[in-house]
Amino acid sequence: MTKIHVNISEARRVRKDVILLRESIQRILRQVNTSTNSLFYGSPSSWQSDSANEFQTLYQESVSEISGILEPLNDIAAKLDEAIEEAERVDRRLSR
Numbered sequence: 001m002t003k004i005h006v007n008i009s010e011a012r013r014v015r016k017d018v019i020l021l022r023e024s025i026q027r028i029l030r031q032v033n034t035s036t037n038s039l040f041y042g043s044p045s046s047w048q049s050d051s052a053n054e055f056q057t058l059y060q061e062s063v064s065e066i067s068g069i070l071e072p073l074n075d076i077a078a079k080l081d082e083a084i085e086e087a088e089r090v091d092r093r094l095s096r
Contacts, residue, residue, distance in 0.1 A: 001054065004090075006083060006084075006087035008084055008087050008088065008091075011080055011084050011087070012084060012085060013082075014080060015077050015080040015081065015084070018073055018076050018080065019073075019077050021073060022070055022073040022074065022077070025066065025069065025070065025073075026070065027069065029063060029066065032063075033063070036059060040056060046093045
């Protein structure tokens with residue numbers, strides 16, 4: 001027989017941490033985007049050169065890569081939700 005054990009409290013804590021991580025990444029990206037936009041698109045622009053263009057390209061690629069982690073973090077939180085719900089259902093059935 002397979003033994004299944006889920007520490008529901010710990011799973012909830014991990015889920016909360018994953019959600020907080022995702023939200024922190026989103027918040028930091030917004031802050032950095034605001035700063036970067038003011039640097040390049042302010043009136044007048046604070047940085048105009050070939051190196052500025054290189055930076056913008058690298059920055060946009062980096063933001064895209066960083067943003068790519070947001071969906072997997074959503075998936076992890078959703079899987080934890082499913083595991084928690086299933087563990088609670090089983091617990092209720094066994095507690096009857």
